[in-house]
Amino acid sequence: MDLKTASALRRLRLVSTPEAVSFLLLLVASVLKRTTDFNAVPVMGAIHGALFVIYGLFWADAWNRTRWPLGRAALYFVLAVLPFGGFYADKLLRRESEASVIATRAQREGVVGG
Template identity: 55%
Template sequence: MDIKTASALHRLRLISVPEALSFPALLIFGSLLSRISDIDYLMMPLGVLHGILFVIYTLFLLDVWNKAKWPVKRVALFFVLALLPFGGLYGDRLLKRDESDSVIAARARQAAEA
Protein backbone atom coordinates (compact mmCIF):
# COMPACT_ATOMS: atom_id res chain seq x y z
CA MET A 1 0.00 0.00 0.00
CA ASP A 2 1.42 3.34 -0.98
CA ILE A 3 1.46 6.43 1.22
CA LYS A 4 -1.48 8.12 -0.55
CA THR A 5 -3.74 5.13 0.01
CA ALA A 6 -2.65 4.82 3.63
CA SER A 7 -3.29 8.49 4.28
CA ALA A 8 -6.72 8.29 2.62
CA LEU A 9 -7.63 5.34 4.86
CA HIS A 10 -6.35 7.23 7.89
CA ARG A 11 -8.44 10.31 7.03
CA LEU A 12 -11.53 8.12 6.67
CA ARG A 13 -10.80 6.60 10.07
CA LEU A 14 -10.40 10.03 11.63
CA ILE A 15 -13.80 11.24 10.43
CA SER A 16 -15.73 7.98 10.94
CA VAL A 17 -16.00 8.26 14.74
CA PRO A 18 -17.17 11.90 14.91
CA GLU A 19 -19.63 11.22 12.10
CA ALA A 20 -20.90 8.10 13.85
CA LEU A 21 -21.45 9.97 17.09
CA SER A 22 -22.92 13.09 15.53
CA PHE A 23 -26.30 11.54 14.75
CA PRO A 24 -27.16 10.15 18.17
CA ALA A 25 -25.30 12.73 20.21
CA LEU A 26 -26.22 15.89 18.35
CA LEU A 27 -29.49 15.28 16.59
CA ILE A 28 -31.26 13.11 19.14
CA PHE A 29 -30.03 15.26 22.02
CA GLY A 30 -31.09 18.43 20.21
CA SER A 31 -34.47 16.96 19.36
CA LEU A 32 -35.11 15.93 22.96
CA LEU A 33 -33.93 19.31 24.22
CA SER A 34 -36.24 21.18 21.87
CA ARG A 35 -39.21 19.04 22.93
CA ILE A 36 -38.75 19.47 26.67
CA SER A 37 -37.78 23.15 26.57
CA ASP A 38 -38.18 26.24 24.46
CA ILE A 39 -34.71 25.91 22.95
CA ASP A 40 -35.59 25.39 19.28
CA TYR A 41 -32.70 27.38 17.89
CA LEU A 42 -30.18 24.57 18.51
CA MET A 43 -31.59 22.14 15.98
CA MET A 44 -30.45 24.09 12.93
CA PRO A 45 -26.73 24.34 13.87
CA LEU A 46 -26.65 20.75 15.13
CA GLY A 47 -28.21 19.50 11.92
CA VAL A 48 -25.77 21.53 9.84
CA LEU A 49 -22.82 20.15 11.83
CA HIS A 50 -24.05 16.59 11.33
CA GLY A 51 -24.55 17.27 7.62
CA ILE A 52 -21.06 18.68 7.23
CA LEU A 53 -19.54 15.64 8.95
CA PHE A 54 -21.56 13.31 6.70
CA VAL A 55 -20.47 15.13 3.53
CA ILE A 56 -16.81 15.04 4.62
CA TYR A 57 -17.14 11.33 5.41
CA THR A 58 -18.66 10.67 1.99
CA LEU A 59 -15.91 12.61 0.21
CA PHE A 60 -13.21 10.74 2.13
CA LEU A 61 -14.96 7.44 1.33
CA LEU A 62 -14.93 8.30 -2.38
CA ASP A 63 -11.23 9.19 -2.09
CA VAL A 64 -10.48 5.81 -0.50
CA TRP A 65 -12.51 4.08 -3.19
CA ASN A 66 -10.45 5.82 -5.85
CA LYS A 67 -7.05 5.23 -4.24
CA ALA A 68 -7.50 1.80 -2.64
CA LYS A 69 -9.53 0.38 -5.55
CA TRP A 70 -12.15 -1.06 -3.23
CA PRO A 71 -14.99 -3.09 -4.74
CA VAL A 72 -18.39 -1.41 -4.92
CA LYS A 73 -19.76 -3.77 -2.24
CA ARG A 74 -17.22 -2.56 0.31
CA VAL A 75 -17.87 1.10 -0.46
CA ALA A 76 -21.63 0.46 -0.19
CA LEU A 77 -21.07 -1.21 3.20
CA PHE A 78 -19.21 1.81 4.55
CA PHE A 79 -21.84 4.17 3.14
CA VAL A 80 -24.65 2.21 4.81
CA LEU A 81 -22.68 2.17 8.06
CA ALA A 82 -22.56 5.97 7.89
CA LEU A 83 -26.36 6.06 7.67
CA LEU A 84 -26.82 3.96 10.81
CA PRO A 85 -26.46 5.44 14.29
CA PHE A 86 -23.12 4.24 15.69
CA GLY A 87 -22.45 2.40 12.39
CA GLY A 88 -19.28 4.36 11.83
CA LEU A 89 -17.82 2.87 14.99
CA TYR A 90 -18.00 -0.56 13.39
CA GLY A 91 -16.55 0.94 10.20
CA ASP A 92 -13.69 2.39 12.23
CA ARG A 93 -12.96 -1.05 13.63
CA LEU A 94 -12.86 -2.51 10.10
CA LEU A 95 -10.55 0.28 8.95
CA LYS A 96 -8.29 -0.23 11.95
CA ARG A 97 -7.97 -3.91 11.07
CA ASP A 98 -7.16 -3.01 7.44
CA GLU A 99 -4.52 -0.57 8.64
CA SER A 100 -2.86 -3.13 10.89
CA ASP A 101 -2.98 -5.77 8.14
CA SER A 102 -1.27 -3.39 5.74
CA VAL A 103 1.45 -2.65 8.30
CA ILE A 104 2.04 -6.38 8.80
CA ALA A 105 2.19 -6.91 5.03
CA ALA A 106 4.66 -4.04 4.61
CA ARG A 107 6.91 -5.46 7.31
CA ALA A 108 6.77 -8.90 5.70
CA ARG A 109 7.77 -7.39 2.34
CA GLN A 110 10.70 -5.58 3.99
CA ALA A 111 11.82 -8.79 5.69
CA ALA A 112 11.60 -10.71 2.41
CA GLU A 113 13.72 -8.10 0.63
CA ALA A 114 16.43 -8.15 3.30
Protein backbone atom coordinates (compact mmCIF):
# COMPACT_ATOMS: atom_id res chain seq x y z
CA MET A 1 0.00 0.00 0.00
CA ASP A 2 1.37 3.37 -0.90
CA LEU A 3 1.54 6.30 1.47
CA LYS A 4 -1.45 8.14 -0.05
CA THR A 5 -3.68 5.10 0.28
CA ALA A 6 -2.61 4.55 3.88
CA SER A 7 -3.28 8.23 4.60
CA ALA A 8 -6.74 8.01 3.03
CA LEU A 9 -7.64 5.03 5.25
CA ARG A 10 -6.25 6.79 8.30
CA ARG A 11 -8.29 9.94 7.61
CA LEU A 12 -11.45 7.85 7.20
CA ARG A 13 -10.73 6.05 10.46
CA LEU A 14 -10.07 9.30 12.29
CA VAL A 15 -13.42 10.80 11.30
CA SER A 16 -15.53 7.62 11.70
CA THR A 17 -15.62 7.66 15.51
CA PRO A 18 -16.41 11.38 15.95
CA GLU A 19 -19.10 11.03 13.27
CA ALA A 20 -20.63 8.09 15.17
CA VAL A 21 -20.51 9.99 18.47
CA SER A 22 -22.14 13.05 16.91
CA PHE A 23 -24.89 10.86 15.47
CA LEU A 24 -25.63 9.35 18.87
CA LEU A 25 -25.60 12.80 20.49
CA LEU A 26 -27.99 14.05 17.82
CA LEU A 27 -30.35 11.18 18.62
CA VAL A 28 -30.17 12.04 22.33
CA ALA A 29 -30.76 15.73 21.54
CA SER A 30 -33.80 14.77 19.46
CA VAL A 31 -35.29 12.79 22.33
CA LEU A 32 -34.56 15.62 24.79
CA LYS A 33 -36.19 18.13 22.45
CA ARG A 34 -39.40 16.14 22.48
CA THR A 35 -39.41 15.35 26.20
CA THR A 36 -38.01 18.56 27.75
CA ASP A 37 -37.51 22.22 26.93
CA PHE A 38 -33.85 21.56 26.04
CA ASN A 39 -33.20 21.96 22.31
CA ALA A 40 -29.67 21.19 21.15
CA VAL A 41 -30.81 19.74 17.82
CA PRO A 42 -29.76 22.75 15.70
CA VAL A 43 -26.23 22.69 17.12
CA MET A 44 -25.82 18.91 17.09
CA GLY A 45 -27.42 18.73 13.65
CA ALA A 46 -24.87 21.16 12.25
CA ILE A 47 -21.96 19.36 13.90
CA HIS A 48 -23.15 15.95 12.77
CA GLY A 49 -23.88 17.24 9.27
CA ALA A 50 -20.37 18.65 8.92
CA LEU A 51 -18.79 15.43 10.18
CA PHE A 52 -20.98 13.36 7.86
CA VAL A 53 -19.93 15.44 4.85
CA ILE A 54 -16.27 15.06 5.85
CA TYR A 55 -16.78 11.31 6.28
CA GLY A 56 -18.36 11.16 2.81
CA LEU A 57 -15.43 13.00 1.23
CA PHE A 58 -12.87 10.82 3.01
CA TRP A 59 -14.89 7.70 2.11
CA ALA A 60 -14.85 8.66 -1.58
CA ASP A 61 -11.10 9.32 -1.45
CA ALA A 62 -10.43 6.00 0.30
CA TRP A 63 -12.62 4.13 -2.19
CA ASN A 64 -10.81 5.76 -5.09
CA ARG A 65 -7.37 4.91 -3.71
CA THR A 66 -8.04 1.40 -2.39
CA ARG A 67 -10.21 0.27 -5.32
CA TRP A 68 -12.59 -1.50 -2.94
CA PRO A 69 -15.24 -3.70 -4.54
CA LEU A 70 -18.65 -2.03 -4.65
CA GLY A 71 -19.95 -4.14 -1.76
CA ARG A 72 -17.17 -3.13 0.63
CA ALA A 73 -17.43 0.53 -0.35
CA ALA A 74 -21.20 0.40 0.19
CA LEU A 75 -20.70 -1.23 3.60
CA TYR A 76 -18.44 1.60 4.76
CA PHE A 77 -20.99 4.16 3.55
CA VAL A 78 -23.96 2.40 5.17
CA LEU A 79 -22.06 2.19 8.45
CA ALA A 80 -21.97 5.99 8.48
CA VAL A 81 -25.76 6.18 8.61
CA LEU A 82 -26.31 3.54 11.30
CA PRO A 83 -26.09 4.25 15.01
CA PHE A 84 -22.84 2.75 16.29
CA GLY A 85 -21.84 2.03 12.67
CA GLY A 86 -18.90 4.43 12.78
CA PHE A 87 -17.38 2.46 15.64
CA TYR A 88 -17.61 -0.74 13.61
CA ALA A 89 -16.20 1.05 10.54
CA ASP A 90 -13.21 2.14 12.62
CA LYS A 91 -12.64 -1.46 13.72
CA LEU A 92 -12.82 -2.78 10.14
CA LEU A 93 -10.60 -0.01 8.79
CA ARG A 94 -8.00 -0.65 11.50
CA ARG A 95 -7.89 -4.34 10.52
CA GLU A 96 -7.63 -3.47 6.84
CA SER A 97 -4.82 -0.98 7.48
CA GLU A 98 -2.87 -3.41 9.62
CA ALA A 99 -3.27 -6.21 7.07
CA SER A 100 -2.08 -3.90 4.29
CA VAL A 101 0.96 -2.83 6.28
CA ILE A 102 1.85 -6.46 6.97
CA ALA A 103 1.43 -7.39 3.30
CA THR A 104 3.55 -4.43 2.18
CA ARG A 105 6.33 -5.30 4.61
CA ALA A 106 6.27 -8.94 3.51
CA GLN A 107 6.44 -7.88 -0.13
CA ARG A 108 9.42 -5.59 0.56
CA GLU A 109 11.24 -8.35 2.41
CA GLY A 110 10.53 -10.86 -0.32
CA VAL A 111 8.39 -13.12 1.84
CA VAL A 112 5.86 -15.01 -0.24
CA GLY A 113 2.60 -16.01 1.42
CA GLY A 114 1.54 -19.56 0.99
